[in-house]
Amino acid sequence: xxxxxxxxxxxxxxxxxxxxxxxxxxYHATTVSNVAxxxxxxxxxxxxxxKSKDAMTTAIVDRHLAGITEQIAAETLCxxxxxxxxxxxxxxxxxxxxxxxxxxxxxxxxxxxASDEFTDHVAQFFDKLGSYYAKQIAHLQKKGExxxxxxxxxxxxxxxSMLDGVVLHKGxxxxxxxRHRSMIKDAVTMFGKGLQSPTSSE
Amino acid sequence: xxxxxxxxxxxxxxxxxxxxxxxxxxYHATTVSNVAxxxxxxxxxxxxxxKSKDAMTTAIVDRHLAGITEQIAAETLCxxxxxxxxxxxxxxxxxxxxxxxxxxxxxxxxxxxASDEFTDHVAQFFDKLGSYYAKQIAHLQKKGExxxxxxxxxxxxxxxSMLDGVVLHKGxxxxxxxRHRSMIKDAVTMFGKGLQSPTSSE
DNA sequence: TGTTAATATGACCGATCGGTCATTAATCCA
DNA sequence: TGGATTAATGACCGATCGGTCATATTAACA
Numbered sequence: 001x002x003x004x005x006x007x008x009x010x011x012x013x014x015x016x017x018x019x020x021x022x023x024x025x026x027y028h029a030t031t032v033s034n035v036a037x038x039x040x041x042x043x044x045x046x047x048x049x050x051k052s053k054d055a056m057t058t059a060i061v062d063r064h065l066a067g068i069t070e071q072i073a074a075e076t077l078c079x080x081x082x083x084x085x086x087x088x089x090x091x092x093x094x095x096x097x098x099x100x101x102x103x104x105x106x107x108x109x110x111x112x113x114a115s116d117e118f119t120d121h122v123a124q125f126f127d128k129l130g131s132y133y134a135k136q137i138a139h140l141q142k143k144g145e146x147x148x149x150x151x152x153x154x155x156x157x158x159x160x161s162m163l164d165g166v167v168l169h170k171g172x173x174x175x176x177x178x179r180h181r182s183m184i185k186d187a188v189t190m191f192g193k194g195l196q197s198p199t200s201s202e
Numbered sequence: 203x204x205x206x207x208x209x210x211x212x213x214x215x216x217x218x219x220x221x222x223x224x225x226x227x228x229y230h231a232t233t234v235s236n237v238a239x240x241x242x243x244x245x246x247x248x249x250x251x252x253k254s255k256d257a258m259t260t261a262i263v264d265r266h267l268a269g270i271t272e273q274i275a276a277e278t279l280c281x282x283x284x285x286x287x288x289x290x291x292x293x294x295x296x297x298x299x300x301x302x303x304x305x306x307x308x309x310x311x312x313x314x315x316a317s318d319e320f321t322d323h324v325a326q327f328f329d330k331l332g333s334y335y336a337k338q339i340a341h342l343q344k345k346g347e348x349x350x351x352x353x354x355x356x357x358x359x360x361x362x363s364m365l366d367g368v369v370l371h372k373g374x375x376x377x378x379x380x381r382h383r384s385m386i387k388d389a390v391t392m393f394g395k396g397l398q399s400p401t402s403s404e
Numbered sequence: 405t406g407t408t409a410a411t412a413t414g415a416c417c418g419a420t421c422g423g424t425c426a427t428t429a430a431t432c433c434a
Numbered sequence: 435t436g437g438a439t440t441a442a443t444g445a446c447c448g449a450t451c452g453g454t455c456a457t458a459t460t461a462a463c464a
Binding site: 023024025026027028029030103104106107108109110111112113119122123126147149150151154155157158160161162163164165166168169172173174179182183184185186187189190191192193194195196 | 225226227228229230231232305306308309310311312313314315321324325328349351352353356357359360362363364365366367368370371374375376381384385386387388389391392393394395396397398
């Protein structure tokens with residue numbers, strides 16, 4: 001008897017629309033009406049699917065981080081330093097649209113919005129990312145590709161911070177594709193030499 | 203006959219107060235009244251010294267960046283790779299309060315606030331910072347301390363992004379002093395090996 | 405001390421925003 | 435097709451914010 005909609009799809013569609021508007025106008029400058037318009041819905045309808053603007057925002061970030069987390073989990077360990085460097089390079093070489101979202105991400109992440117729980121949640125994500133790099137590094141140390149003297153755990157975490165900085169700057173300052181590539185290449189080259197085991201070839 | 207105040211000092215005091223509140227509550231969550239209270243002034247008084255909240259914010263960022271720019275300009279060229287690495291290390295090893303401001307900085311820098319001119323302004327600052335590193339690198343390449351194959355310009359710029367990422371993460375996620383130090387140490391060690399000229403000693 | 409011009413104040417205003425809810429529209433089944 | 439139930443709507447509301455301005459206060463000089 002009743003009208004029935006795919007609620008999960010609806011939620012996702014709304015988040016897609018919200019993300020588009022956030023990237024265009026910024027989080028704080030976007031009104032719920034803006035999101036509704038972008039989603040071709042009335043404002044009231046949004047509140048059927050999300051209990052507040054905050055909840056919508058949290059959902060966007062959650063979905064985004066969950067996607068990357070999944071990607072990381074699926075990744076296999078690199079068997080050579082070169083493969084690992086390739087991995088790092090690709091992490092930084094994000095499409096412009098994703099870099100733009102990064103910009104929103106840090107706006108949302110300012111003290112105005114982020115609760116302690118939310119902060120913890122995202123902090124955990126970056127710790128996970130750091131652990132992933134640490135695992136790769138430890139593995140390559142065992143294989144003699146990366147110098148033993150590095151502390152895999154903290155090096156992994158600082159790598160996560162540094163890569164994030166590179167991507168963020170691209171999104172914030174609209175660094176051109178060409179320049180960004182060049183920057184990445186230099187960083188990766190330096191990483192390679194810096195990590196390399198002294199007994200390794202070359 | 204009239205009452206006279208030191209307008210420049212007043213402006214600075216107001217900016218100090220605003221900065222304190224921004225760090226505590228976040229930029230978008232801070233009202234002009236909050237700033238007034240923190241400065242022990244009435245709201246209307248603020249508008250004698252700044253024509254809008256935006257103008258106040260821009261002034262804060264300008265002052266902050268000008269301070270760093272000055273610092274950079276005063277810096278002399280490093281004569282050894284170790285000295286340069288020490289420089290990088292100190293850049294990342296910022297006091298907690300400055301890292302906290304970084305957090306606000308990126309919130310302000312979201313698309314909600316930042317105009318194109320403002321973005322350009324800050325982009326230029328980071329380019330300047332990148333140029334500074336590039337100059338150091340080029341100098342050390344001439345002295346045979348850093349490998350010739352690096353492109354000083356783009357390596358300098360990517361260094362700026364990476365260091366920024368490290369500092370930002372400290373501010374955002376409240377990474378502990380101990381952990382942060384450990385991360386910095388690893389990064390610097392890696393930088394050292396990565397930059398080092400193959401003909402160099404050690 | 406009284407005068408006067410600069411400075412400070414905070415009640416007030418228009419605009420806007422997140423969120424609500426009475427009403428309407430849509431859809432499935434009998 | 436008609437009735438029952440879910441889904442969608444947008445006018446409306448209370449709260450809040452940036453910004454203004456008529457008024458009060460302050461301090462330098464005669």
